Amino acid sequence: MTLLIDFSVIMVLIVGIWQFRMPSKARFGNLTAAFSLLCAFFLVLYRSGIIDGSVVMVSLAGGAIAGYAVARSVSMIQIPAMVAFQHGAGGVAAFLVSLVELTRGGHALDLMREVSGVSGLTIGALTFSGSMIASAKLANKIRQTPQTLPAHNLLMLVNIAAIVGVGTASVYAPADSLFYLYLAQIGLSAFFGILFSMRIGGADMPVLISFLNATAGLAASFCGLVIGNQLLIAFGATVAASGSILTHVMCTAMNRNIFKIILPEVKRAGKPLKKAAG
Amino acid sequence: MSNLILMAGVFLVSFVVGYVLICRVPSLLHTPLMSMTNAISAVTLLGALLLFSLPTTRLEKWLGSLAIISATFNVVGGFAITDRMLGLFRQKGPSE
Numbered sequence: 591m592t593l594l595i596d597f598s599v600i601m602v603l604i605v606g607i608w609q610f611r612m613p614s615k616a617r618f619g620n621l622t623a624a625f626s627l628l629c630a631f632f633l634v635l636y637r638s639g640i641i642d643g644s645v646v647m648v649s650l651a652g653g654a655i656a657g658y659a660v661a662r663s664v665s666m667i668q669i670p671a672m673v674a675f676q677h678g679a680g681g682v683a684a685f686l687v688s689l690v691e692l693t694r695g696g697h698a699l700d701l702m703r704e705v706s707g708v709s710g711l712t713i714g715a716l717t718f719s720g721s722m723i724a725s726a727k728l729a730n731k732i733r734q735t736p737q738t739l740p741a742h743n744l745l746m747l748v749n750i751a752a753i754v755g756v757g758t759a760s761v762y763a764p765a766d767s768l769f770y771l772y773l774a775q776i777g778l779s780a781f782f783g784i785l786f787s788m789r790i791g792g793a794d795m796p797v798l799i800s801f802l803n804a805t806a807g808l809a810a811s812f813c814g815l816v817i818g819n820q821l822l823i824a825f826g827a828t829v830a831a832s833g834s835i836l837t838h839v840m841c842t843a844m845n846r847n848i849f850k851i852i853l854p855e856v857k858r859a860g861k862p863l864k865k866a867a868g
Numbered sequence: 869m870s871n872l873i874l875m876a877g878v879f880l881v882s883f884v885v886g887y888v889l890i891c892r893v894p895s896l897l898h899t900p901l902m903s904m905t906n907a908i909s910a911v912t913l914l915g916a917l918l919l920f921s922l923p924t925t926r927l928e929k930w931l932g933s934l935a936i937i938s939a940t941f942n943v944v945g946g947f948a949i950t951d952r953m954l955g956l957f958r959q960k961g962p963s964e
Contacts, residue, residue: 600882603908604885604889607886607889607890607893607901607904608889610893610897610900610901610904611892611893611894613894613896613897613957616897616900616954616957617951617954617955617957619904620900620904620947620950620951620954621947621951623904623907623908623947624907624947627907627908627911627943627947630911630914631913631914631917634914634917634918635917638917638918638921639921640917640920640921641920641921641922641923641924642920642924642929645920645929645932645933646917646920646933646936648933649932649933649934649936649937649940650936650940652937652940653936653937653938653939653940653941653944654940654941654943654944656937656941656945657940657941657942657943657944657945657946657948658944658945658948660941660945661944661945661946661948661949661952662948662952664949666956669903669949669952669953672945672949673902673903673906673946673949676906676907676910676941676942676945676946676949677906677909677942679910679938679939679941679942679945680906680909680910680912680938680939680942682934682935682938683910683912683913683915683916683935683936683938683939683942684912684915686916686931686932686934686935686938687912687915687916687919687932687935689931690919690928690931690932690935691915691919693928694922694928700872702872799902800902803902803905803906803909806906806909806910807905807908807909809909809912810909810910810911810912810915811879813912813915814875814911814915815875815879817915817918818871818875819914819915819918820874820875820878821911821914822911822912822914822915823875823878823879823882824878824879824881824882825882825908825909825911826882826909826911826912827878827879827880827882827883827886828882828883828885828886828889828905828908829886829905829906829908829909830883830886831882831883831884831885831886831887831890832886832887832889832890832901832902832905833902833905833909835886835887835890835891836890836898836901836902839895839898840898843895
């Protein structure tokens with residue numbers, strides 16, 4: 591029975607996305623998707639008794655009012671930066687949920703859930719920091735051109751190795767050091783997000799945003815795995831799929847290779863400029 | 869264990885369904901679609917709510933409420949922005 595209800599909520603979401611085939615129906619589709627999310631929200635409220643009702647209500651109201659007010663007040667030019675910022679907010683939520691669930695469960699969780707939790711932590715944190723960089727670039731708060739640190743590739747490799755190392759260590763470490771390991775994991779992943787997105791700039795920004803969209807969905811999905819909620823997994827996976835397709839489509843539209851965007855070759859500064867002048 | 873397989877199955881099926889759905893969307897609508905899926909990706913709100921279904925310590929309360937705030941910010945803001953974007957579409961459409 592519960593499965594059937596979950597399934598129908600997901601069906602509503604699918605109908606919503608289905609409307610996006612035609613521009614005239616897209617607005618209705620957006621509302622349909624919002625409605626399905628609302629259904630999922632009330633379903634969770636109904637199924638699991640909330641203990642700290644007041645805290646939850648206040649946070650909900652605060653987030654909703656802030657989100658709506660900001661979304662209404664930004665100008666059309668600021669929208670891309672705002673969308674990127676919202677991705678970041680989603681990332682924060684994902685890694686916080688994973689963190690709390692992991693510290694609560696510790697090694698009592700089965701291995702699969704622990705690994706998903708650590709993945710949720712990692713992906714959520716890198717989505718957060720990457721989106722913040724992207725948002726700042728789009729809002730013209732920092733320079734929009736790709737920035738490269740000395741030995742950027744090496745730094746990224748070391749960072750990835752550290753993330754994998756700490757992640758693996760957290761599965762085997764004694765329970766009392768777990769919380770700090772998780773914090774270290776968040777920090778490392780956030781740093782990776784910065785390294786990753788600061789190198790991308792200019793015309794490649796849409797690709798970056800859509801890539802971060804995919805990672806945000808993936809983080810939500812991992813959150814669902816660690817918490818054990820099918821709705822969360824399904825919604826997250828749908829977003830991850832759509833994000834990765836959009837990334838691919840945008841790359842092909844601009845005649846760019848995704849790997850060239852993510853791993854650009856080190857170019858000597860000034861060279862393209864001289865060519866253009868000559 | 870069966871629970872685990874079920875979850876993995878849910879993930880796979882949703883991924884495939886998402887793939888099939890998005891392939892049909894015209895490129896004109898890719899930007900609003902991205903903005904909408906951005907809003908959907910904040911379903912972590914459900915996870916944040918579920919955190920409060922068990923007794924919480926003080927730290928967990930803070931972290932959980934921060935998670936709820938940022939997730940609702942993403943959900944509400946995401947859908948509102950998409951709605952605005954699509955509203956713009958409608959006004960522009962006939963005049964062009």
